[in-house]
Amino acid sequence: MTSYRERLWPSAWMYGVIALVIPATLLVFSPIDLIVGGIVAIVLAAGSVVLLLTSAPEIVVGDGMLRAGRASIPVALTGEAIVARGDDARHEKGPGGDARAWLMLRGWVEPVVRIAVLDPDDPAPYWLLSTRRPEDFVAALRAERAAATT
Structure with a gap:
């Protein structure tokens, strides 16, 4: 679902x-x-x-998974999700970013969400995703994570 x-x-x-x-x-x-x-x-x-x-990617949260474009990760392996807008978003996309992070950014979408990756075998410390509805996305991710851990 x-x-x-x-x-x-x-x-x-x-x-x-x-x-x-x-x-x-x-x-x-x-x-x-x-x-x-x-x-x-x-x-x-x-x-x-x-x-x-x-080439327009899709973000999907459901069935215990987070899918962003062609990448996917179990929500149980995701940590805190932080919304960034304006200058904070530009900082995350540029000088504040980690070169190892997995990115799905679109220049025409300003807000981003930074999602920590808890998998010790994953080389990416976090995912950084563009989204037009960051609060809805983070709420759905938290709910899915809570459902996956129970």
Whole structure:
């Protein structure tokens, strides 16, 4: 049973960035052939949108597991989860981070949650995940951990 699920869809401004592929491609191909440039521009823009949508990771808490993208860990092996926003989130993502940490960050999602890893055999001391609903995620993780330890 799933207690939390979130897909980290790209923000609207990312599609605007992808739209810039069209004039850039037309600029490159217009001296050669404008029709070919238009076709290539549309194919590149559509391919970029498809890639952006299919690569959107999902965070799932349920059945005693935490899944983030393709990675998973039993919730019993997770420790304290800390929410970071604003400057604290930037610090966690940058100078305050540990190079050994497992990261699933998306530039269009500002809040992060830092989850301690209690498994002594795991080389990552913690997971750092982007999430749009950090409080809901942490609450679901705590509830799942409590259910897994009873």
